[in-house]
Structure formats: C-alpha cells, structure tokens
Amino acid sequence: MPPARADIAVIGGGPAGAAAALTLRRHAPGLAVRLIEASDYDAPRPGEVLPAVARSLLEQLGVMTSFEAQGFVAGRALASAWANDELDERHSIFSAQGPGWHLDRARFDRMLAAAAMAAGVVLSTGSAVRSAAPEGEGWRLTLADRSEVAARAVIWATGRSWRLARPFGARVRVHGDLVAHSRFIDGVAGDNRTVIEARPEGWWYSADLPGDRRIVACMTDPDLGEALALRTDRGWRHALDATRHMRALVPIDARIGGALVRSAGTTTVEPAIGRRWIAAGDTLFAADPLSSRGIVHALRSGILAAYAASDMFDGKEEESRRRYAMITAHGFENYAHALADYYAQGSRWPDAPFWQRRSPLDQQRIGTAR
Incomplete structure (x- = not known):
C-alpha cells in the first residue's frame, strides 16, 4: 500500500500538536497537514489547570468559543x-x-483535535509512530498499524516520549x-x-x-x-x-x-530543530509542574513550531532554525532561574535529600532517549 502523503506531519495530538496543526491551517492553508495521535483520547492525561494567560492563545487559535462551550x-x-x-x-x-x-484534560485535548479536523487537518488516532526515516528532503513515518506517511517536514510533539530521538539525531537531556x-x-x-x-x-x-x-x-x-x-x-x-x-x-x-x-522532571531535547523536523511542547521542553507552564508552553510552542515549519517551505529554513533555537534557549534560561529561585524559597528542610538535590539546572545530566 502506498504511503499517505502530507506536506507536514504532526506527530502527537496533544495541545502542542493540535496548536501546530491549527496554526498551519490558518497561516499556510495551502499546505496539507496530517495530525497523528497514538491514543483515542480516552485515558487520563496530566495537566489539570489552565492558567488565565492561555486565553489569548486560545483566541489566536480560534477555539475560544468551543472551549467556553465545554463548561x-x-x-x-x-x-x-x-x-x-x-x-x-x-x-x-x-x-x-x-x-x-x-480541566478534564482528555476532553480538552479532544476539543483541540476536533477543531483541527474542522479546519481541514487529516487526523489519525489510535496508532503511534513507531519509526521515522529520512526520505528525499522529508521523512517516511511508519505507524504501529504498519501504515506509512510520507511528509516533507515533521513537527515532533509526542509529549514526554522521546522514542524518535535517534532517527531525528536528537539528544535528550535530563535535568531532574x-x-x-x-x-x-x-x-x-x-x-x-x-x-x-x-x-x-x-x-x-x-x-x-x-x-x-x-x-x-x-x-x-x-x-x-x-x-x-x-x-x-x-x-x-x-x-x-x-x-x-x-x-x-x-x-x-x-x-x-x-x-x-x-x-x-525537567527534560529538554537538543537541538530544538533539525533537518526538516521541529520539536514542540513537552518533547521540546518538559517543565517541572511547579512552574505551571505545561499547557501554556505546549500551545505557544506549537504555534511557533508551525510558523517555523511554514518558513521551511518559503526558502527560509536556515533562518527558521536560528530563530527557533534562539527563542527556545532564551525561554529555558528564564525558566531555569525562576524554578531554582522558587525551590530555594521552599527549602524548610535543608537536611532532607529532596531539598538538597534542588540545585540550579546548569548542573545537567545527559539522559538516554526514551
């Protein structure tokens, strides 16, 4: 069976992936987008509180009315x-x-995926991407059901799963x-x-x-x-x-x-953007829940990843890589300092192992791809 084809395949149908797919349809409607989600949105998902700052992002994505209807x-x-x-x-x-x-996170994620479908995104659920291989200037993805997708570019938004790090040539860095x-x-x-x-x-x-x-x-x-x-x-x-x-x-x-x-714990992937692929959401930068950044970061990075992917088709690939990497590095630096300061404020038990270990995030440990 020949592979399904897309200009951009978004791997992962959570907030980051759905935000990327929605943004692509609004910003570059001429591109064919396929959103690939491993689940059927039926299992509990972490991330239960959405800060008010997300309102502007939901409005930018055109889903605020649908969101409010969820009650x-x-x-x-x-x-x-x-x-x-x-x-x-x-x-x-x-x-x-x-x-x-x-939030009911599963219902929230389903709402975003439904909005992406209504905008013209092709949604595949219930089959994870098992492997990725370079093909020409793009990628060939093999799913768990053995079907394949050929894409000119990939947005990688699989949450705290870095199984595809090796084929993308990425390194997972575990900070805690x-x-x-x-x-x-x-x-x-x-x-x-x-x-x-x-x-x-x-x-x-x-x-x-x-x-x-x-x-x-x-x-x-x-x-x-x-x-x-x-x-x-x-x-x-x-x-x-x-x-x-x-x-x-x-x-x-x-x-x-x-x-x-x-x-x-805090985990990042390096580089943030590579050869016709871009990391977004928790895959790009999984934050400590204490920061309350999870869903807002996922939505924002999904939007930015969509713009970066679109630039790849406008002859701006190198410029896109530099800009996305710079934005990502700056965001992580601000996060690391703020998190270290906040943990320092809570250290009422200086002899307890948990609090002794909460040191600045520049003491990094290299992790293995998961």
Whole structure:
C-alpha cells in the first residue's frame, strides 16, 4: 500500500500538536497537514489547570468559543504552604488576568483535535509512530498499524516520549528526576482551588476537576518514592496522612483511584530543530509542574513550531532554525532561574535529600532517549 502523503506531519495530538496543526491551517492553508495521535483520547492525561494567560492563545487559535462551550470550571484560588507551614491563599479575583480553569484534560485535548479536523487537518488516532526515516528532503513515518506517511517536514510533539530521538539525531537531556505519584479522588465536591504543600519528601499538589473529582499528587524523587512505597495504596495513604493540609482534602471514606506514576522532571531535547523536523511542547521542553507552564508552553510552542515549519517551505529554513533555537534557549534560561529561585524559597528542610538535590539546572545530566 502506498504511503499517505502530507506536506507536514504532526506527530502527537496533544495541545502542542493540535496548536501546530491549527496554526498551519490558518497561516499556510495551502499546505496539507496530517495530525497523528497514538491514543483515542480516552485515558487520563496530566495537566489539570489552565492558567488565565492561555486565553489569548486560545483566541489566536480560534477555539475560544468551543472551549467556553465545554463548561470547564473557573479556578477560584491558589492556596500554597510553601515558604512556611501556613496556607497562603491568592484569589483569582485579584488577578489582572482573571481566573484560570480546571480541566478534564482528555476532553480538552479532544476539543483541540476536533477543531483541527474542522479546519481541514487529516487526523489519525489510535496508532503511534513507531519509526521515522529520512526520505528525499522529508521523512517516511511508519505507524504501529504498519501504515506509512510520507511528509516533507515533521513537527515532533509526542509529549514526554522521546522514542524518535535517534532517527531525528536528537539528544535528550535530563535535568531532574522528579516523579508524580497521583491518584484521582471520586465523589468529592470541591471548592475550585489549587493547593500546594511543601513537605520533607517533596511537595504535594491537588486540584479540583469537573464532575466532583479531584487529583492529589506527591512530587518526589524516584528513590524517595520507592522508600515511601508511594506506588502502593497503603504507602500513599500513609504519606498523605503525614501532611497537614493535603490530607484534609481526602476524606477517610473517599473513593481513591489506582496509582498513576509519571515522570515530571525537567527534560529538554537538543537541538530544538533539525533537518526538516521541529520539536514542540513537552518533547521540546518538559517543565517541572511547579512552574505551571505545561499547557501554556505546549500551545505557544506549537504555534511557533508551525510558523517555523511554514518558513521551511518559503526558502527560509536556515533562518527558521536560528530563530527557533534562539527563542527556545532564551525561554529555558528564564525558566531555569525562576524554578531554582522558587525551590530555594521552599527549602524548610535543608537536611532532607529532596531539598538538597534542588540545585540550579546548569548542573545537567545527559539522559538516554526514551
């Protein structure tokens, strides 16, 4: 069977990939775009809070009306016990940007993909890209169902999966080994707050979700999570009960879902842009959740990647590479300094291993492609 053809194949149908596909259809409607998503948008996804700053990006993508129709709950406040043991609550009514939103991430991602389809993007779901090989000036992609896609350029937006790093000639750089041990709590009416609590073993996070659900997560290092047995129901509950504020959000008789364990540390890919391929979203730069950059960064980088990809077809490939690499490097530098400063403010346990390890991100470790 001959391969399907596209000018640009976007690998990954999350916020970054969908934003790239939508931007391409609006900015360069003459280009044929195919969006390839490994899932069917039916599994839980990390990233539950969308900051208010995302409004301008959703408007730029032309999806604000569709987003508002989803009825996601507006965030009321951020409550944080970070620099000390008391909760410091910041209400959204005092924010110049207004409230953010608490999302059902799978539904949010489906909405973006549907908007891309309505704009003329060809969407393929339920089959991951297993390999990529250079072909002429572009790429030939082989999917899990053995079908193939021939594309003149690729936007690589597979989230925290760097399986394609080797064929693209990219290097994955791991800056921190943070792991999120999360549980969904069902049947708990919330108050539309996001809550953060620093602890010796790391920090805890909770956000209310649509449908009387809540997510509660412990962010810690892999070895510390194993020592606390956070993958087990008993270990996770024992660690939760040791908190001061977080435990009050989970009643004793609450319906607690199974463990969800995901990498959450800072990871980057180098280079950010290569021969007819561009990295975007978490694939480009996976941020520590403490920064609250995840979805906003994904949308913004998807938009920028689309412009860079379009420039490749206008005889500006070298200029596009330089500009995209410069923007990416500048963004990471600002992030690294801000994250180091924020962790320093929360270090109330200087002898605890988790806080001893939170050093500036210029002490980098090279990771392997995942």
